[in-house]
Amino acid sequence: MPALILENVEVIYDKVFLAIKGVSLEVGEGEMVALLGSNGAGKSTTLKSVSGLLGPERGLVTRGEIRFGDRSILSLGAPERVAGGLVHVLEGRRIFGHLTPDENLVAAYRGRSIARFNELRDQVYAYFPRLKERIKSKAGYLSGGEQQMLAIGRALMTEPKLIMLDEPSLGLSPLLVQEIFGIIQEINAREGLSVLLVEQNAAATLDIVSRAYLIEQGQVVMSGAADVLKSNPDVQDFYLGGAEHTDYRNVKHYRRRKRWLA
Known part of the structure; x- marks a missing residue:
């Protein structure tokens, strides 16, 4: 059974700007899926529509359905979605810089048992x-990679069934990206945790996920198995470093070509 399903979801900001236009995707139980795209394509908005964090940015799901497990979650607030097993690691880490790593983990823990807290904390440190x-x-003095690790670890303290990661590679060196992505794979394999990974770094991402969706200008223009997307000439040209061979006079036709090939 799919852990998460989006069906023709549309999001409008300020009752005017249509940010995503009929986005449909799904993540299976225990599956790792990527949502790829350039800056401003609608990736983060898609995640916020799932986690319930559109309100503070004056955004609203105006059409479509979002199901997590066996129920619709559109009527639920963000805390209720977290309680149900959905957790969203926001872009930019958003850790509590004035607290220690331990205090950050305490702040995220939702249960009442000290024994269970200690188990989860030990798991994070492992x-x-x-x-x-x-x-x-103090968490504010950690390196960028360590702060990203803390953000993911803090999310694990909520005992999620699905974790959504927004640009975890942002601002990190290739070696750190490789390390963090390896840990995400390990968590997925050991815990059976479903993962929806939003990234601009398509090369690293397609190596660890089973399937991927490519979003552009608020629409999903391509989807499929990771190896199929990696072999697609458009994806290679524009997302995997093959752009040096591209005739930029034809770049304006890119979206139409991709949608045709999809």
């Missing part, structure tokens, strides 16, 4: 041993 080494440091 996946991210760097955080345990920096346990007494």
Whole structure:
């Protein structure tokens, strides 16, 4: 059974701007799926429509359906969606810089049992041993990679069934991206956790997911198995470093060509 289904979802900001236009996608239980696209394509808006975080930005789902597990979640607030097993790691990490890593984990824990908290915290430190080494440091003084690890670890404290990661590679070196993506794979394999990964870094992402969707100007223009997208000439030209062979006079026809090939 799919963990998450979006059917023809549209989002409008300020009752005027149509940000995503009929987006449909699904993530299976225990599956890793990517949502790829350039800056401003609608990736983050898609995630916020799922996590219930559109309101503070004056956004609204005006059409379509979002189902998590066996029920619609459009009527639920963000805290209720987290309680149901959905967690969203926002772009830019958004950790509490004035708190230690341990205090960040305490802030995210929703249960009442100290024993369960300790189990989850130990699990986070097992996946991210760097955080345990920096346990007494203020989170604001951690490196960018360590802050990203803390953001993911904090999300795991909510015991999610599906984790949505928005640009976890942003601002990180290739080696750190490789390390963090490897840990995400390990968590997915060991915990059976469903993952929806939003990225601009298509090359690294397509190596770890089973399927991917490509979004452009608010619409999904291509989807399929990761290896199929990697072999697509348009994806290679515009997302995998093959653009040096592109005739830029024809770039304006790119979206039409991609949709035709899809």
